[in-house]
Amino acid sequence: MLLNAGYPLTLVIDNRTLKSQKDYIENISAQLNQYNQASASIDMLDAESPAIGRQMAGALHKGRSILIFLDGNTGVGGIYQRNNRQLRVSFLNKTIVSRSGIATLAHATRTPIIPIISYYKTVDGVEIPYYDCLPAIAPKAIPAEVFVRETTQQLYDLLADYVRRYVDQWESWFYFHKFLDFDALTATSSDEEPVVDxxxxxxxxxxxxxxxxxxxxxxxxxxxxxxxxxxxxxxAFDWLHQLEQSSDSTSVEGDSASDGTFIDHWWSQGVLQSAE
Structure with missing residues (x-):
């Protein structure tokens, strides 16, 4: 949309996408400029670069618009990086670990965030793309830490609302589990009642x-x-698989020393349940 309107755009994407799709994106940009008889430029920045914060601030200073994908959720150190600057936010009834760069940049540069959600509707068998431009989130005169936390949560709440409505259209289902707060999940698991004999x-x-x-x-x-x-x-796999296949209709009783070893181990891990 921004390129179509002739605005210079800076796209922030992960390192792998930058390497694999840079030429394709530049080609699309050139085609749009030719079609619109315009000269809008598109730059691409590596979201995982150590200099990404300074580079984005520089792009804004030059009057460029920046496009960042919230559900890309990557940054310096890559997608698996965890540090105390990241936030734990609620998303679809789970806690995820999120980067805070979008809100941090907005607060530091006094630049509003304009959430845009893309989806499609099928009309007479044809998929029609829609782009909902939601109300801008303007920086507030509050401490940066508070603004960053509240704004990041607000952005994920907006995304969750659309994901619930268009569940099958969200391609991030394939990798979003990487952002789950595994520390919280493990803690919840260990807090359960102790396993009996x-x-x-x-x-x-x-x-x-x-x-x-x-x-x-x-x-x-x-x-x-x-x-x-x-x-x-x-x-172990064969034994559990056999038990899994029979668990819908009947229970299984251990009848060998080998079974007894498996039973004791997997019962202590909570993999087995009483069928009585």
Missing amino acids: APVTAFRFNEERYSLFKIDQTGYLFDRQTYQAFPLTDD
């Missing part, structure tokens, strides 16, 4: 919390609560 007879696979999957030839146990995956030996 394993039952003598009937038990079943705890499919409400755990699931099994394989990548290549390696089996894994996935914890839905902490979003962690644990590699399994072939024997």
